Amino acid sequence: MPNKNKNKNDQQIRHLLNRAGFGFTPEELAPYLEMGYSSALEQLTSPSSTDNSALDHMLAEQSFDFTNPDDIKRWWLFRMMFTRRPLEEKMTLFWHGHFATSDNKVRNPYAMYVQNCTIRKHAFGKFDDLLLAMSKDPAMIEWLDNQQNRKNKPNENYAREVMELFTMGIGNYTEQDVKEGARAFTGWQAKPDGFFFNSGQHDKGSKTFLGQTGNFNGEDIVNILANQKATGHYLAGKLIRFFALYNPSNSFVDEIAGVYKKSDHNIGAMVSAIFASRNFTSTACFHSLIKSPCEYVIGMLKTFQVSQVDAEVPRLMAAMGQNLFNPPSVKGWDGGENWIASDVMMERFNFATRMISQKFDYLEKYSSPAKIAAEQGLTSAAETVDYFLSLLVENDAPPAVRERLIKYVSSDMTGKPMTMPMTNPITMPMTKPLASGKLPEDKVLDARLRGLVHLIMTLPTYQLN
Amino acid sequence: MSKLVALLLLIICLSAYGQGEALAKSISVHSRSPFAVGNFFSASAAAAVKPSVEKRPGPKDVIGQQLVDANPTLEQVRLIPSLDGPQRKQVNELFNVYRSDLKLLNEQLRPLREEFKARLKSEKEKFDKEKQDRDKLAKEKLSQEKLAKEKQEQTKAELAKFVPAKEEEDAAIIAVVAKIKERQNQFTQALSKVVSPTQMLELEQLRRGKVPAYAQ
Numbered sequence: 001m002p003n004k005n006k007n008k009n010d011q012q013i014r015h016l017l018n019r020a021g022f023g024f025t026p027e028e029l030a031p032y033l034e035m036g037y038s039s040a041l042e043q044l045t046s047p048s049s050t051d052n053s054a055l056d057h058m059l060a061e062q063s064f065d066f067t068n069p070d071d072i073k074r075w076w077l078f079r080m081m082f083t084r085r086p087l088e089e090k091m092t093l094f095w096h097g098h099f100a101t102s103d104n105k106v107r108n109p110y111a112m113y114v115q116n117c118t119i120r121k122h123a124f125g126k127f128d129d130l131l132l133a134m135s136k137d138p139a140m141i142e143w144l145d146n147q148q149n150r151k152n153k154p155n156e157n158y159a160r161e162v163m164e165l166f167t168m169g170i171g172n173y174t175e176q177d178v179k180e181g182a183r184a185f186t187g188w189q190a191k192p193d194g195f196f197f198n199s200g201q202h203d204k205g206s207k208t209f210l211g212q213t214g215n216f217n218g219e220d221i222v223n224i225l226a227n228q229k230a231t232g233h234y235l236a237g238k239l240i241r242f243f244a245l246y247n248p249s250n251s252f253v254d255e256i257a258g259v260y261k262k263s264d265h266n267i268g269a270m271v272s273a274i275f276a277s278r279n280f281t282s283t284a285c286f287h288s289l290i291k292s293p294c295e296y297v298i299g300m301l302k303t304f305q306v307s308q309v310d311a312e313v314p315r316l317m318a319a320m321g322q323n324l325f326n327p328p329s330v331k332g333w334d335g336g337e338n339w340i341a342s343d344v345m346m347e348r349f350n351f352a353t354r355m356i357s358q359k360f361d362y363l364e365k366y367s368s369p370a371k372i373a374a375e376q377g378l379t380s381a382a383e384t385v386d387y388f389l390s391l392l393v394e395n396d397a398p399p400a401v402r403e404r405l406i407k408y409v410s411s412d413m414t415g416k417p418m419t420m421p422m423t424n425p426i427t428m429p430m431t432k433p434l435a436s437g438k439l440p441e442d443k444v445l446d447a448r449l450r451g452l453v454h455l456i457m458t459l460p461t462y463q464l465n
Numbered sequence: 466m467s468k469l470v471a472l473l474l475l476i477i478c479l480s481a482y483g484q485g486e487a488l489a490k491s492i493s494v495h496s497r498s499p500f501a502v503g504n505f506f507s508a509s510a511a512a513a514v515k516p517s518v519e520k521r522p523g524p525k526d527v528i529g530q531q532l533v534d535a536n537p538t539l540e541q542v543r544l545i546p547s548l549d550g551p552q553r554k555q556v557n558e559l560f561n562v563y564r565s566d567l568k569l570l571n572e573q574l575r576p577l578r579e580e581f582k583a584r585l586k587s588e589k590e591k592f593d594k595e596k597q598d599r600d601k602l603a604k605e606k607l608s609q610e611k612l613a614k615e616k617q618e619q620t621k622a623e624l625a626k627f628v629p630a631k632e633e634e635d636a637a638i639i640a641v642v643a644k645i646k647e648r649q650n651q652f653t654q655a656l657s658k659v660v661s662p663t664q665m666l667e668l669e670q671l672r673r674g675k676v677p678a679y680a681q
Contacts (some may be wrong), residue, residue, distance in 0.1 A: 010500070014500065026500060029500055033500075058515075058516050059674075061515070061517070062517065062518050063673075064518075064673075064674060065672050065673075066671065066672055066673070066674045067538075067540070067541050067544065067671065067672050074518045075518075075674075077518075078516070078518050081516070082516050107540070108540065108544075110544055110671055110672075113674070113676075114676050114677065114680045115680075117676045117680040117681070118679070118680040121680060121681065133679070136679075191546075192543065192544050192545065192546045192548070193546035193677060194677050194679055195679075307515065307516045307517070308516070308517050308518070308519055309516075309517070309518045309519065310519050311518070311519040311520055311522075390498075391500070
């Protein structure tokens with residue numbers, strides 16, 4: 001019974017790391033298993049308490065050019081891969097989708113990089129601070145045309161999106177609020193060194209916004225919006241759908257919206273409450289979300305412990321539907337079932353092929369299932385299948401699939417079943433484990449077990465988080 | 466009575482054995498946990514290699530490599546925070562002239578490179594055609610076996626005969642490439658007269674990832 005509880009706790013911690021990060025390596029997982037769920041959660045949600053200097057050193061050695069659009073993508077992927085603060089990166093990704101800004105229009109990778117740093121800085125703090133920082137962010141100002149928002153010719157783009165997409169959601173404001181809000185943001189411009197308040201272009205007149213009247217500027221609008229009840233609900237719903245469930249109950253959303261109010265708009269407190277909720281640790285939540293390309297790719301790279309991030313990875317992820325720093329629209333990525341639409345699904349399978357055929361690293365045989373099978377003393381096809389099903393999909397596969405995989409592993413290259421004891425070399429390591437670390441020479445076994453891992457990585461449950 | 470004691474003893478023994486076996490099985494399963502340290506894919510080998518990001522390789526051909534411009538782009542120079550209004554104007558003008566000059570030179574270079582590639586292709590085709598004709602003639606004269614042997618040797622020798630001309634050795638191309646390089650150098654000089662070394666250092670710091678205080 002204690003073992004059963006331990007297994008359940010361990011599985012919940014892995015579930016937490018998958019959702020609060022991008023998967024894990026065994027070395028990353030071990031300390032979290034040691035500390036238990038609540039301490040793990042505490043550590044993940046207070047990233048500043050975790051030393052991340054190793055990542056800083058690694059980053060300093062990479063010589064990225066932050067004015068290069070490809071390099072900023074590689075920089076961020078590198079962070080996702082090697083950070084010791086996974087939730088910090090996951091939150092940054094969440095806000096990148098929320099305050100969706102695209103370099104396709106901004107055409108300034110450096111500004112996009114600075115925006116990313118600004119998001120990371122405020123990702124767990126008070127929402128008001130993040131919203132104000134985004135309202136003053138040069139990339140955002142360019143993206144939503146606030147550079148052209150002038151006293152006598154207001155541009156309503158930012159004022160509209162700040163209500164529709166960043167705070168309350170549609171249906172909670174009027175067209176007049178958009179017009180008045182736009183007036184408050186006039187003169188909010190950007191210069192190469194950051195935000196610039198162009199006083200001469202600011203409309204200093206009185207405005208009536210969401211029922212309040214005053215000589216409002218952008219900061220006042222941010223304050224008013226952050227204090228709306230609808231904002232708490234909107235953010236709670238969006239955070240829950242990103243981290244926990246696609247269709248949360250009203251009571252769950254209300255609960256997290258309540259945390260927003262009680263904690264004085266603290267985002268970290270909201271995220272902690274989501275992960276601490278029974279809604280998150282329940283079996284209904286497990287494997288209920290579809291992995292985004294970021295989660296799929298980084299998770300797989302972590303499982304295989306690839307140490308070199310291939311130059312092609314950002315392009316491959318874009319082909320899967322998630323082009324970092326270039327979300328498809330102001331709404332960000334729709335996610336959910338769109339991640340596995342027919343046009344992008346094949347890209348996932350190709351990525352799995354690329355991974356298992358070792359095109360990602362110069363390490364020889366780093367991904368050798370046959371070696372693992374030998375090292376672990378797996379003595380039958382069933383044991384081998386169970387081992388990899390456990391590692392890759394937490395055993396979440398129907399019995400019929402398991403049976404077919406066993407049949408695949410215990411049949412020769414022509415699909416003909418082999419008799420026991422098998423004389424075919426494929427069974428050699430099954431019956432006689434090789435010395436630890438020694439690679440089996442047999443190519444058939446190698447191909448069969450690589451095929452097994454590839455098949456598991458193309459299972460529906462492997463696409464789930 | 467003694468039978469009953471023996472039966473009880475047997476039950477106790479079997480139960481102890483069963484427990485022992487279960488424990489052994491649980492230890493064995495635990496050590497095989499795919500999530501245990503060292504049980505993923507090649508942990509030790511991966512740990513021995515420093516994490517890194519592979520950069521996209523630059524141009525593969527020699528001319529492409531020669532043409533790589535070390536000068537910053539206008540978009541990059543515009544990022545320099547301390548660049549003042551008049552400097553911005555001068556920089557814009559410099560880049561306008563530079564870009565149009567380079568456009569002209571590249572227009573000169575493009576047909577030369579295309580012509581070179583076409584020439585290379587036709588030389589190869591001519592070479593292959595002659596080889597085919599010779600093979601055909603030989604086929605008529607020699608037996609299949611002999612032909613195969615001869616053909617093998619001949620192919621080796623003939624392949625060695627065909628040495629494609631190198632693009633970088635083509636005089637016309639060299640001349641234009643030299644002009645482009647010269648123009649790049651001139652531009653470096655001109656830019657350094659408008660943008661101070663301190664400002665170039667500012668740009669370098671941005672390129673290396675320095676962020677303004679508000680984003681730190």
